[in-house]
Amino acid sequence: MEYVGQVPAPPLDRFIDDMYCLTGVPRYRRMNVPPMPSAHLFVNLGEPVRVWDSDPSVPPALFTDGWFMGVWTRRFLFEYPTRVRLVGVHFKPWGMSPFVDMPATELRDRWVPVDAVWQRSLDRIRNQVGDITSATETLRVLEEELRSRLAEAFSGGLGLVQHTGGRLAASHGAVSVGALADAAGVSGTHLATQFKSHVGVTPKRVARIYRFARLILSVDALRPVDWSQLAQTAGYFDQAHFGREFKDFTGHTPTEYLALRRRFPAERGFPPDSGPMPLV
Template identity: 90%
Template sequence: MEYVGRVPAPPLDRFIDDIYCLTGVPRHRRMNVPPMPSAHLFVNLGGPVRLWDSDPSVPPAVFTDGWFMGVWTRRFLFEYPTPVWLVGVHFKPWGMSPFVDMPATELRDRWVPVDAVWQRSVDRIRNQVGAAAAPAESLRVVEEELRSRLAEAPSRGLALVQHTGGRLETSYGAVQVGALADAAGVSGNHLATQFTSHVGVTPKRVARIYRFARLILSVDALRPVDWSDLAQTAGYFDRAHFSREFKDFTGHTPTEFLALRRRFPAERGFPPDAGPMPAD
């Protein structure tokens, strides 16, 4: 597959890591996706996409057009169509808030059709993306759509979440949440309330996801892996807690994960391979 992406121009870059176009034939149809520090918008112009929650009580979903996903706190399974033609947006954990008029908690650990969030818009967006002559033009279409939907005035508390969330991002969750609250001059409860409102989860949960992302992205399967060293560098000082969280987030023990990564090495410079693992 080919991945073409770019960071959008200001002010969208405060809320979005990148907008991208993914096309071609996937190396692996099913991908096991761990919690990562982002929310998503997908516009699908290919065949049906299938999604499974790791929670067996949640029914699977099939999307033919487009969907939003908030921050996920557990893994899910994603099945590509063949061929793939997706245009997507990687929002920062708090980044979806100024573009949608619904509580972030309603998008946490969920996939929601685009038309349930942006009323009667997905067909128009898909037609515009489908008419684009090149991936770069597809990205421009989606960027302009986002720019038109960016709230003129930020909602209450978003600036606080953006500032403190940015510190969690740059530190990979290493900054104590209490220190963030003290530095911002607010109580821990107030900070947690604002994160829940704009992200859907507490700052402690966001810190956990950033910490895990740092760990998983630092694994070099081509070399010997010292899990104790990687875990400590990422901020895990309790080996039992690290092992338990790793299994919860990936469905594998560290040893199993490493064997799978060596069997299916990540393609360098290909972001969809950074974190997700083949499930087939």
């Protein structure tokens, strides 16, 4: 399967980490995806895609078109079709806010069809893409749609979240919420309220996800792994807490996860995102 990704031009890069096209036959059909510091937009141009919540009480969904996903605080399961043609957007945790007119809490740990958020836009995107085979041209069409959807004016709350969220990203979640609030000149309660409004979760939860992402992306499966050292570097100073959170976020113990990474290495040419793993 071919992956082509790019960072959009300003001002979209303030809100989006990258956009990408996936095409071809997947090496692994079912993927187990842990929480990562991003929200998502998927536009499906191929066969239907199936998504499961790790919460067994939530029914699975089958998407033939496209869907938004806010920040996830637990893992979810993703099944590719036999042949993939998918366009995706990785928003920064707060990045979806200026593109959608709905509370971020309504997108947290949820998938929502694109047409429920952007009415009658999906057919236009699909018609514009049509039979285009160039990934670069396909991404240009989506980038133009995103640019047209970007709100002209942002609330002051989004600016606060963008600034403090950037500090969390740069520190991999190591800055305390109290320090963020003090530096911004606001109360911790006000900061939490603005994060819930624009991200869907509190800054403390975002910090946890950044911390976990730093840990999981630092694993080199080709070498011996000192989990205690990795955990401490990432900011986990309680080994029992680290073990519980790792199992909760991945569905595996660290030893089990490392064995899977070695058994199912990442596809060549894919980005260095070692979080998702084949579901076995």
